[in-house]
Amino acid sequence: VQLQASGGGLVQPGGSLRLSCVASGFSLSDYSFGWFRQAAGKQREGISYIVKGDDSIWYADSVKGRFTISRDNGKNTVYLQMDSLKPGDTALYYCVADSDPKGLRVGIRQSRDKHDFDYWGQGTLVTVSS
Secondary structure (H helix, E strand, C coil), X not given: CEXXXXXXXXXXXXXXXXXXXXXXXXXXXXXXXXXXXXXXXXXXXXEEEEXXXXXXXXXXXXXXXXXXXXXXXXXXXXXXXXXXXXXHHCEXXXXXXXXXXXHHHHHHHCCCCHHHCCEECCCEEEEECC
């Protein structure tokens, strides 16, 4: 069982990146997913989630209107499309999964530790700089 995030890299301010979170060993449709980020020297921040079943979505104010979360159950992948990137978006981004929708919602909104979720990935680094 594994979650693997990828798609990070160096991008100029105003640019875009799409992060992918590939699930192995379990079915995407049975889980809700979220994204965290943690910048150097700062606390981790839960930034988005998508809930299994009804696909309800939430974004933190810091990314609302610029980031879009989606899922492709056929590819067992969750995406985070990031547009209009700012230097303040520079961070390590990682995904988490949980079978309990309520637990995931609360955990993301409260920026809880990744170990509070069923599964988590290693993260992918996003650097926004000119």
